[in-house]
Structures are given as structure tokens and as C-alpha cells.
Amino acid sequence: MGESMFVQGNEACARGALYANLRFFAGYPITPSTEIAESLAELLPTVGGKFVQMEDEISSMCAICGASLAGLKVMTATSGPGFSLKQEAIGYAVMAEIPCVIVDAQRGGPSTGLPTEVSQGDVMQARWGAHGDHSIIALTASSVQDVFEITVEAFNMAETLRTPVVLLLDAEICHMRERLTIPDPGELHVVERLYTEVKPGVAYHPYLPREDGRLPISNFGDGHRFNVTGLHHDIWGFPTQNPDSIEYLNRHLYDKIENRTNSLARWKEYYLDDADIVLISYGSAARSALQHVFDRRLRGERLGLLELQTIWPFPADLVRKKTAHARRVIVAEMNMGQLCSQVKTAVEHPERVFLANRIDGRLITPENIARCIRLIDGRGF
Amino acid sequence: MINRILLSGSGGQGVITMAILLAQAACLYEGHNAIQSQSYGPEARGGATRSDVIISDEPIYYPKVQHPNILVALTNEASAKYLKFIRPNGIFLFDSDLVQPSTKMDADYVGFPMYKPVMERFGKPQALNICVLGALLELTHVTSFDSIRQCLKARFRPAFHQANEDALHLGQDLAASWKGTHRLG
Structure with a gap:
């Protein structure tokens, strides 16, 4: 075991993300999530990562989608009001299969509600905030150490399944301070992105899963031409109205998570x-x-x-x-x-x-x- | 060993910083389990603030202090709100210029001016919380002074180290002279 520190859940989240090789964070400050952004503004540049404070929550979510497609592990953090704003782009990330982690530090709602007080009112929003049939992963934690470890898990699940993962924390856990012992490198498993073996310049199917269901990715701009859209699309990523393709994609997006319910369970x-x-x-x-x-x-x-x-x-x-x-x-x-x-x-x-x-x-x-x-x-x- | 400490006052008095220092010292430098949490309003300054610290050698689950054995109140409002929850034989530390305790509880009431001596010594109130911390340690020995000093050095820029040291000493001296004329427990 490595260094011990006495920190908030929010800082444990930031450090867990870095352990999982987060390299891009875009966000807009909101209580009780703000210390995640503060920590990463300080820590990300030290590992060559990028921190961007955006003009709002919508652009933050869009920015991490873009950065993820360009090849970086990404995260954004917010609370209820900002989580509402992010939903459209979360749906886009579900549809376009963009790995990303969204932290929702739950506070009292609805609306701006209780900025500094706790609630767990976003459980259903995490599940159904984005419209349309889809599935999603949402994780929780009850101690500062657990926040670190579950953040690493969130990145692992996002990368493995190419999907948004919601880290559903709450004001108490985000703001409380406890001992955090940073695991040594290698102590926790970190899933890295799966890249395509198709050579640059050769036709590449960005949405053609391997036999194990995983989708090898190519960084946008790295030599494969492909389309990314929120419309129903075929294996090239181009919009389609073909009923077979539509049904295939809907089932794929749902099944890739729901069929793994038991292996995704952490308790x-x-x-x-x-x-x-x-x-x-x-x-x-x-x-x-x-x-x-x-x-x-x-x-x-x-x-x-x-x-x-x-x-x-x-x-x-x-x-x-x-x-x-x-x-x-x-x-x-x-x-x-x-x-x-x-x-x-x-x-x-x-x-x-x-x-x-x-x-x-x-x-x-x-x-x-x-x-x-x-x-x-x-x-x- | 379990200490349940409730620190209360108004936003800007440094109540939360004081709590963090205590819990951090107990956790990182003395090997105990410690947890610190807080409650405050949406205001940047003012408003009622409380911070809870539990220090124990057992695992700590529920993180809040409902019945403190150590209570600090830096405003009358805080005293009126929390004094009634103090445990029997607890210690209630307050600034006697700022707080007039109204409830009579089975606890040691330790009150002496702290804000005024801080103003006389430093000309500004920022060091009040460190002074209170010095007094609290002298009275309760929840952590050692050395552990707190290490936390202060890690948390503040070098420019503040001497002022923090002086404020810690001031609080220690004020509590020591109170102990000279009163009996605890």
C-alpha cells in the first residue's frame, strides 16, 4: 500500500480517476462536486492531462465526448442541476458508444434545491435521465477509500463496454474526510482502451463488435475515416433507417450491459x-x-x-x-x-x-x- | 477510546478548518480512525456552521456527532443549539465574550475570552480558530500539539507558520491559566 492522506471523498474521486489514467476533465463547478474539479485542475497537468473549465454543464459533457473519441480517458463532475443538463449528451454517448465517466454528487432537489445538503434523489435520473430505450451503469460508494476504488471500477467498466458510467456519489460522501491509502500501481486492475488492429487507411468498421462483444476503437484523426452520430447507425457509423440495423443496435446497447448484470455487480x-x-x-x-x-x-x-x-x-x-x-x-x-x-x-x-x-x-x-x-x-x- | 467532538460557530470563523486539523492529526500522525464532516448553508460567509469529528480506535460508521463529549461553540446561536446534547462529564469550551451559556448541563463549562486576546495580539481575527485549537488541546489532549503542528505546516504556507505557532501557544496559555483557577471533571 502506498501513501496515506486525509481527504474528502471528492479528492479521492479525483485521485482514483488519475490512478485509472484519466487524462481529460471538463466541468463546471457546482456544490457539492466542486472539489473534484479543484483537485483535478491541480493534479491533471502534472501527468500531462488537460483540465478545462467550460462555460456550462452541457458543453462539459460534449467536450468529454470529443476528447474520449480522440483517445483520452475522460470524466466530468456535477450535481443534480448540472446532471439534468448533461442528459442529452449522455444519451449521445450511450448511442455513439463513447467511454466516459460522469460524477453526480447528489444534493437535495428538485431544481437547485439544497446546494449544501445531502440526498439520493437522482437514482432514477441516473437510469432514465436520457431518453429512449437504453441501459446504463451507475455505481455508489460509502467511504472515502471506496470512492477511490469504485472510481477506478467506473473507468474500467466504461472502457470495457464503451459506455457512459455514472458515479452516483452524494454530498455526505463527497465532503466527508477520512483516511485514503493510495494503492500502489498495479494493485488495482486498470482496463486500458481496446484499439483496432485494422491498419490505417484501410476500411474500418467502428461499430462492428468482436466475438466477445467489445468494440475496438480507433482514435479520431489517427488514420481511419469513420462517422459518429446520435442517429441510429450501421457498422460504419452512418445513419440508417434499416429496421434490422435499428433493432440490432437497440438490442446491442441494452444487452451489452443488462446481460452482464451479475458480473457488473459490486456489493x-x-x-x-x-x-x-x-x-x-x-x-x-x-x-x-x-x-x-x-x-x-x-x-x-x-x-x-x-x-x-x-x-x-x-x-x-x-x-x-x-x-x-x-x-x-x-x-x-x-x-x-x-x-x-x-x-x-x-x-x-x-x-x-x-x-x-x-x-x-x-x-x-x-x-x-x-x-x-x-x-x-x-x-x- | 472514542472522542465525539462537535465544533460550532458561524461561517468564516474557521470552525471547519479546526475540525480538519484535529481529525487529520489523529488519523495521519497518531494512527487512529478519524472522520470529519460538516454542515453549513449556501452562504459564502455567515450562517450557522458545524463540523463533526469522531476519533476512535474502532471502525466509524455513522459519521455524525449527535452527543458530543467535547463541544466548542463560538456563537450564542451554536451554544443554544448544541449544548443540550452534550454527554455527561463532557467538556464545553466557549469564548466567554461571545457566548453566554443558558442551559445547565452535567459538563465542564470552560469559558474565557479568546477573540479579544487574538485581536490584541494579531490585530485581526483570522487566527481565532488556531487559538481555540490550542486551548482545546491543552484541556482535552485529544491529539498532541506536535501532531497539530505537523498538520499546520502541511496545510499553510510558510508565511503563516509563525502566526499559527503563536496562536496555538496563546490558546494553550489561556487554557492553562484557566486550569490554574478551576478544576476539570
Whole structure:
């Protein structure tokens, strides 16, 4: 293990991105994501990378799409209002299969909402913010160390599947400080971009997948002529109205992620073996859930926690398996049940699934969760 | 060992910086687990600010301090808001010129002027938080002075090192002379 530092989740994200060989960041400052941009403005030039503060969030998203096609690993960071603005270009990146990482540091919404306070209200926006049938990957983290590691994972998934990956952090995790130990080079696996073996000047099919489904890329300007568009396109990248090509592309964009749901799942579990009450949580709420589990275990109560780090594609098989023997499933999140609704569709007994939430801009407390469980068990509030 | 520290005041007083220094010193230089978080409004200055620090040798999950054993308040508003949550036998450190505690709790009330001596010594209020930190360490020994000095040197430019050192000493001296006439615990 390498150097230890005491930093915010935001700086851990910036350093994780650099570990994964980020070389281009474009963004527009917004609380609570701003320190990601601040850190990268300082750190990126030291490794020969480029940092650009753009005029807004839309152009930031477009800039990273361009830089990614030109051959760099890219990221942008924002919060709710900026995440809304980026959606059109995120859809473009889905369609054009551009690897990129988008950090959404969730704060209270809707609209400008609560700039400095926490929420987890963007879970569904991460999934369905861009229009049209598509799939997407969204990851979460509940500690500063985890932010670093999941950021590396985000880049790996983006590069492997040539897709946007949303890093769905939240104000608590972004702003809290903890120890971060930077892994040595090589300690975490870093996926590099897969390039085409087609010689320059020879016909190259930018959207013809290999047998394993991966699309070898050619840097824009490096000697292969190809088209990139948000329109439905063929294997050359040119717009098409051919129903076969349209259906093929729609299924390809969906299946390349959804068919890998199990291998994309990242999670942590605590005391699940004999748990009769299983908490499911993610991000900063998972810390409160784990505190509650830990406190109740001291009293001999059989609680456990499943912390989902991959929330999209939703790991339904995992959730079903881990909750199979639970008398109650409590989803602890800071929204009106955005992930809870997914859990209900995944489990054998949706009537055993309950929401423990908090939506006032404050981090949900272990007591909030305790009260919810008490009420469900018919013991009053 | 677990210390739950709540530092409170208004935006611009350096409450969050103080919290970062404490937690960083405990984490990086003394090998404890430490977590620091904060809550503030959207204003650039002013508005109620709090910062939470937990220092423990066990893993820390829930990061907020609900019942501090060490509370610092630099405004009356902060004192009125948080004093009622202090743990029995806790330490409540405040600037007696700025704060008049209204609630009587089972805690040590440690109040003496800090803002005024800082103004007399430096002619500006920027070093108040470092002075408070010096007083806090003298009273509680949450971390060593040496660990805090290392953090101060890493965080500030050399031009501020002497002023920080002086402010730390000022706070230490003020707390030491308070201890000369009062008993803790």
C-alpha cells in the first residue's frame, strides 16, 4: 500500500480517476462536486492531462465526448442541476458508444434545491435521465477509500463496454474526510482502451463488435475515416433507417450491459448469514444502516446489511438471493423509495420490503432506521 | 477510546478548518480512525456552521456527532443549539465574550475570552480558530500539539507558520491559566 492522506471523498474521486489514467476533465463547478474539479485542475497537468473549465454543464459533457473519441480517458463532475443538463449528451454517448465517466454528487432537489445538503434523489435520473430505450451503469460508494476504488471500477467498466458510467456519489460522501491509502500501481486492475488492429487507411468498421462483444476503437484523426452520430447507425457509423440495423443496435446497447448484470455487480455484505432483518442501502445511507446493524448485533438482534455499490444495472439476482431467508427487508435511502421499488420487483415476497427514508437534507440516522423497523413490527413509532 | 467532538460557530470563523486539523492529526500522525464532516448553508460567509469529528480506535460508521463529549461553540446561536446534547462529564469550551451559556448541563463549562486576546495580539481575527485549537488541546489532549503542528505546516504556507505557532501557544496559555483557577471533571 502506498501513501496515506486525509481527504474528502471528492479528492479521492479525483485521485482514483488519475490512478485509472484519466487524462481529460471538463466541468463546471457546482456544490457539492466542486472539489473534484479543484483537485483535478491541480493534479491533471502534472501527468500531462488537460483540465478545462467550460462555460456550462452541457458543453462539459460534449467536450468529454470529443476528447474520449480522440483517445483520452475522460470524466466530468456535477450535481443534480448540472446532471439534468448533461442528459442529452449522455444519451449521445450511450448511442455513439463513447467511454466516459460522469460524477453526480447528489444534493437535495428538485431544481437547485439544497446546494449544501445531502440526498439520493437522482437514482432514477441516473437510469432514465436520457431518453429512449437504453441501459446504463451507475455505481455508489460509502467511504472515502471506496470512492477511490469504485472510481477506478467506473473507468474500467466504461472502457470495457464503451459506455457512459455514472458515479452516483452524494454530498455526505463527497465532503466527508477520512483516511485514503493510495494503492500502489498495479494493485488495482486498470482496463486500458481496446484499439483496432485494422491498419490505417484501410476500411474500418467502428461499430462492428468482436466475438466477445467489445468494440475496438480507433482514435479520431489517427488514420481511419469513420462517422459518429446520435442517429441510429450501421457498422460504419452512418445513419440508417434499416429496421434490422435499428433493432440490432437497440438490442446491442441494452444487452451489452443488462446481460452482464451479475458480473457488473459490486456489493458489500455484513452479517447476512443468519440475518432475519436484511437492510439494503448504498452511499452515505449505508453507513447509518451499518451503524444500526452493528449496534443491534451487540444486543443479539439478527440484522444484516447488503450495501449495493452497483445500482444500475440493478442486481436483482443478488438481491433475491441475499434476502431469501429474511423476515423483513428494509431499504434505507434518502429519497421516496427509488431503489426500494426495484428491490420489491426483485424479491420473492415484495410485501416484506419496507422503505426507511429521510428527505430533509440531513443524513438518515441509525435511529431513523430503528424507528421504522419498530413501526413495521407493530411496536409503535 | 472514542472522542465525539462537535465544533460550532458561524461561517468564516474557521470552525471547519479546526475540525480538519484535529481529525487529520489523529488519523495521519497518531494512527487512529478519524472522520470529519460538516454542515453549513449556501452562504459564502455567515450562517450557522458545524463540523463533526469522531476519533476512535474502532471502525466509524455513522459519521455524525449527535452527543458530543467535547463541544466548542463560538456563537450564542451554536451554544443554544448544541449544548443540550452534550454527554455527561463532557467538556464545553466557549469564548466567554461571545457566548453566554443558558442551559445547565452535567459538563465542564470552560469559558474565557479568546477573540479579544487574538485581536490584541494579531490585530485581526483570522487566527481565532488556531487559538481555540490550542486551548482545546491543552484541556482535552485529544491529539498532541506536535501532531497539530505537523498538520499546520502541511496545510499553510510558510508565511503563516509563525502566526499559527503563536496562536496555538496563546490558546494553550489561556487554557492553562484557566486550569490554574478551576478544576476539570
